[in-house]
Amino acid sequence: MGLTNSSIGLNAVDFGLEINKQSPNDKIIALAGNPNVGKSTVFNGLTGMKQHTGNWPGKTVTNAQGYCSTKNQSYVLVDIPGTYSLMAHSAEEEVARNFICFGNPDAVVVVCDATCLERNLNLVLQTMEISKNVVVCINLMDEARRKNIKIDVDKLSKHLGVPVIGAIARKKKSLSALMDIVDKVTDGTIHCSPLSIQYAEEIEEAISAIEPILNEKYGKLLNSRWLSLKLLEQDEPLMKEIDAYLGVSVLEDSQLIADLENAKNILERSKLNPDKLKDKIVTSLVTSAEKISKDTVYYENQNYNSTDRNIDRILTSKTTGYPIMLALLALVFWLTITGSNYPSQLISSFLFQVQDYLTAFFQFMNAPAWLHGILVLGVYRVLAWVVSVMLPPMAIFFPLFTLLEDAGYLPRVAYNLDKTFKRCNACGKQALTMCMVYMNLHAKTPY
Numbered sequence: 001m002g003l004t005n006s007s008i009g010l011n012a013v014d015f016g017l018e019i020n021k022q023s024p025n026d027k028i029i030a031l032a033g034n035p036n037v038g039k040s041t042v043f044n045g046l047t048g049m050k051q052h053t054g055n056w057p058g059k060t061v062t063n064a065q066g067y068c069s070t071k072n073q074s075y076v077l078v079d080i081p082g083t084y085s086l087m088a089h090s091a092e093e094e095v096a097r098n099f100i101c102f103g104n105p106d107a108v109v110v111v112c113d114a115t116c117l118e119r120n121l122n123l124v125l126q127t128m129e130i131s132k133n134v135v136v137c138i139n140l141m142d143e144a145r146r147k148n149i150k151i152d153v154d155k156l157s158k159h160l161g162v163p164v165i166g167a168i169a170r171k172k173k174s175l176s177a178l179m180d181i182v183d184k185v186t187d188g189t190i191h192c193s194p195l196s197i198q199y200a201e202e203i204e205e206a207i208s209a210i211e212p213i214l215n216e217k218y219g220k221l222l223n224s225r226w227l228s229l230k231l232l233e234q235d236e237p238l239m240k241e242i243d244a245y246l247g248v249s250v251l252e253d254s255q256l257i258a259d260l261e262n263a264k265n266i267l268e269r270s271k272l273n274p275d276k277l278k279d280k281i282v283t284s285l286v287t288s289a290e291k292i293s294k295d296t297v298y299y300e301n302q303n304y305n306s307t308d309r310n311i312d313r314i315l316t317s318k319t320t321g322y323p324i325m326l327a328l329l330a331l332v333f334w335l336t337i338t339g340s341n342y343p344s345q346l347i348s349s350f351l352f353q354v355q356d357y358l359t360a361f362f363q364f365m366n367a368p369a370w371l372h373g374i375l376v377l378g379v380y381r382v383l384a385w386v387v388s389v390m391l392p393p394m395a396i397f398f399p400l401f402t403l404l405e406d407a408g409y410l411p412r413v414a415y416n417l418d419k420t421f422k423r424c425n426a427c428g429k430q431a432l433t434m435c436m437v438y439m440n441l442h443a444k445t446p447y
């Protein structure tokens with residue numbers, strides 16, 4: 001699958017996804033998870049489809065549908081985009097959040113990576129704030145064993161208040177066990193009582209000011225506690241989605257306006273503007289994930305993540321993070337631009353020498369000038385320009401970027417720049433695309 005107009009344009013996002021049921025009794029299951037946790041492998045194993053594994057435009061920003069059945073029930077599985085968070089800052093996060101919120105799934109299966117469970121729990125906790133029927137599937141248990149990581153699945157289930165099952169997505173037995181749990185959740189045999197994240201005292205007070213009326217009016221359609229948080233965050237794009245889903249304008253409700261003003265006053269007294277409020281919410285989620293992970297995940301080597309954490313303290317620090325990032329990116333750009341000049345000149349000299357031979361050949365054959373203009377000066381010359389200008393920089397830049405990605409540095413760049421990019425309604429991941437654009441703009445032509 002390549003970069004096509006449909007994969008990078010508006011068609012890359014599912015607007016108004018239609019669920020195609022094979023029978024009226026089919027139940028809808030959303031399959032969520034971070035990128036690269038084996039979610040597509042789970043989807044393929046259950047549905048028999050061949051959904052591609054990868055993270056490129058059009059792959060991760062669309063919802064794939066498939067079908068599977070058990071002895072008791074048939075299901076429509078919706079493979080929603082891989083995302084680290086439901087606090088939508090990008091297209092894939094928006095699509096994932098919207099389907100969980102407004103797609104009315106009967107259950108949500110959140111696929112996690114057993115080798116880095118703490119990071120994955122952030123998405124699990126956010127999903128449980130929206131949907132009651134959540135099943136946590138911890139994939140890659142074989143990889144965890146290989147790294148001497150042990151996970152107490154039963155204890156984790158008690159902490160979260162939802163079913164948790166360990167799995168190896170490549171093995172059908174694991175997937176059968178997963179669907180047995182999904183059966184019990186959707187038919188009510190297993191009753192889920194998701195953990196409710198406790199936020200700072202002032203946030204809880206503000207939630208209490210508006211949750212009762214929201215629960216009374218919209219509690220049957222949306223989780224009132226989650227809706228309270230979103231009203232306090234003042235997320236305008238999300239409020240438009242909520243209004244469209246409910247069929248009413250929530251913020252025009254006269255009964256709610258007074259309570260909402262009271263809640264905002266509570267936050268203002270604590271000097272919590274919407275940005276600081278979001279930071280506090282994220283902090284609570286991350287802290288909760290860390291506590292749960294510490295109590296349920298055991299490492300044979302207690303310093304398993306100590307190296308990564310020490311590196312993070314340097315690479316994502318407010319003091320050293322930006323200087324290191326600028327120095328590394330400057331080095332990559334310098335190597336790319338300087339290193340590409342000589343091979344670019346060699347390639348252009350060779351290709352344009354071939355052009356001279358082609359021109360001589362056309363003259364020898366007494367070919368008309370218009371044919372020479374189309375084939376040699378048009379098709380060949382343009383192609384020679386593109387190859388000589390673009391090939392050397394790409395051959396240097398992308399391997400260097402791949403090395404930084406494999407070393408785990410590019411996600412840290414995205415993290416460092418996320419808050420800055422949010423100010424212009426973008427996200428930190430777009431910094432990586434801008435680096436590629438910058439490199440292309442500064443690639444020197446051979447003329």
